[in-house]
Amino acid sequence: MKLRPDFVLELAVNFLLPWLAYRFALPHLGETGALIASAVPPMIWSLIELARFRRVDALSVIVVAGILLSIAAMALGGSPRMLLLRESLVSGAVGVVFLLSLPMRRPLIFYLARATVAREMEGGAAHFEALWRERPALAASLRLMTLVWGVGLTGETALRAWMALTWPIERFLVISPFIGYGIYGGLTLWTLWYRKTMRSRAEAHMQPGGIAN
Template sequence: MKIRAGLVVELVCNLLLPWLAYRAALPLWGDVGALYASGVPPIVWSVVQFARSRRVDALSALVLLGIVLSLLMMALGGSPRLLLIRESLVTGAIGAVFLLSLMFTKPAIFYLARATVARERENGDADFEAGWHKWPKMRASIRLMTWVWGIGLVGECALRCWLVWQWSVERYLVVSPVIGYGIFGGLTLWTMWYARQMRQRARLAAAG
């Protein structure tokens, strides 16, 4: 029940409230002002979630980077359609970082996964680091996940940038978050499935 309640609150803050803020501010401040208003609920939600975690790790750093870049683009101004894609540009930049990190020994997903394991159990980061050096299949799997997330995030950015010039501002504001949640949801479900397959293979290898 707690998970469901949290999901409902997240959807309200990221889907319903931005649209309501846009509709309420449009007659008063025009398109640009309404878009500023629509960005407030998701930004507040992200800040609250970060404050509740009380921890700085790789994932939290990415969240803060997205907030800072969004605020910077809003401060610089621009056309309503440019403001609409500010978050997509952040997503695309993160995806590009993922792909560029494949040029190095340890890709971006390595650091995100290590931070997650460190939160779940004591000395998890050290065990994860040891596994990285010990198991070639683990290294190949993490690099594959980095490829998938990098391509997915860059593709999401490209799709939303194309749609923002094809649709009206209000239609994009309503439908775009649904597209984003769908893509992120698909990437997350694939990651959970793939991680489960990795754990099963590791258990079979240990038993064998």
Template sequence: MIPSARYVLAFVVNVALPALAYRVALPNWGIASALMASGVPLLAWITFDFARFRHFDALSAIVLASVALSLALLTSPAGRWLREAREPLVGGFIGVLFLLSLLVKRPLVFYLARSTLAREREGREREFDEMWLARPALARSIRLMTVVWGIGLVAENAIRVGIVGYVTDHDVDRLSTLVRYGTYAGLTAWTILYRRAYIKNQ
């Protein structure tokens, strides 16, 4: 699969379809059911991907885990503020996981990259494993991407938690959505440009 097609597929599976399912379900079934509906495309994709290609999609698994955590917070006996802040709290937790993964041999971005490359052709993931061991520059670049994404996600969601606490209800959703998509757009653009620069310098 060509790189641009991989990015489009990842966006459709992990962002577009869950968001569509959530929007369709929300007016009729409420927030909890809408969250469960948003997880259906992710679970279906993970199941299909593993059954068809014997491949486990790490990115979809992370997104599905974040949906499950959001649902757990929503249905918990927590206070109103905590329930309203569930999404940025979960996103911030994912960012912390990125940073904590730097303490182990292979950080989270390694597994996300490996999962993506595995779809290109059979054996591509083994080649990536070998490059990780043979090319210190690759390991450094993966760790840098982990740092950037981890800090970016933590900062984004800290801002969004602040929005929930200090901004009027009328503007919360609009500002929170603006911060979220702006952050993801910036991180994605940086990742693409950094990857191109890395490949060019090799």
């Protein structure tokens, strides 16, 4: 995927600006107020996308949902172990949403993939909708990706929750980042490999004689 300006802008709005808003607001508003401030950029971006294209940006929705879950987790208490669980609760909730979307007509990965294609090409959303209808293999592959990411994220949350509740805090702080980034890295590498494999199969299918193979 090429780093188009609109894609870079979306990454900045959904990740860089929330972090900057949080850091700026923290000394003045406290942690809860800073988290609320960090949700403002992706919410505004989502409203702009809705007004321009009549669709809600899926990435912004996930980011805002994660921030809101962080605020909700704070209400559970401020004990050291509960603070350790806060990040895991967010990724776990996203994983559960992935799994819950599997029985639906279109899983969550569909909307993320459609948003990506819409950024990469003119009329990309309509093109992706047509591919979804015409190629059953695409639907099956997106459901598999939704399942893998859902299981991976919920599994990572369960593992880190067990560690946070049973391990010494010092050990958790040292080892937990390696586990989290290891799982995310593994999921990302698998996704890149699977996407490349599906693209190769599609190209082979489009070649003369490919259907017979």
